[in-house]
Amino acid sequence: MEFKLPPAQxxxxxxxxxxxxHQAILNAEDKVxxxxxxxxxKKQAAKWLGISPQSxxxxxxxxxxxxxxxxxxxxFFNKQEINKYLLAQ
Known part of the structure; x- marks a missing residue:
């Protein structure tokens, strides 16, 4: 079944x-x-990097x-500093 809305609707x-x-994406970004x-x-940093706490x-x-x-x-870890550090390795 197909129906057509008027252009304004x-x-x-x-x-x-x-x-x-847009709001759902912003909410999801805030949650993570x-x-x-x-x-x-350390747990949050390890999770963000996708590595173990030992790594x-x-x-x-x-x-x-x-x-x-x-x-x-x-x-606390700064994401920009982490990225810079890893790129320099």
Whole structure:
């Protein structure tokens, strides 16, 4: 079965679906931290890189940039710094 919308309704429907898709993509990016330059914790960094925590520890021992907050015992990784480090290897 096929039906045809008038051009104005077709355009409005297209715009509505496009906006829904755009919002869904933004929400998904936020959930996986694609929109932030920082990764909090070793687990998150390892997951983002697609490696094991043990491999991340080896990279850190070899000089992978990491930022520590001593008073909170939290580590942060900057995605741009990670990319730069890996490309230099």
């Amino acid at each position: 077709e355009t409005a429907f297209y715009n509505y679906v496009q906006e829904l898709m 931290n694609l929109n932030t330059p920082w990764l909090k914790g 991340l520890a080896k990279l850190m021992a070899q000089g992978l940039p990491v930022h520590y907050l001593d008073d909170m015992e939290v580590v």
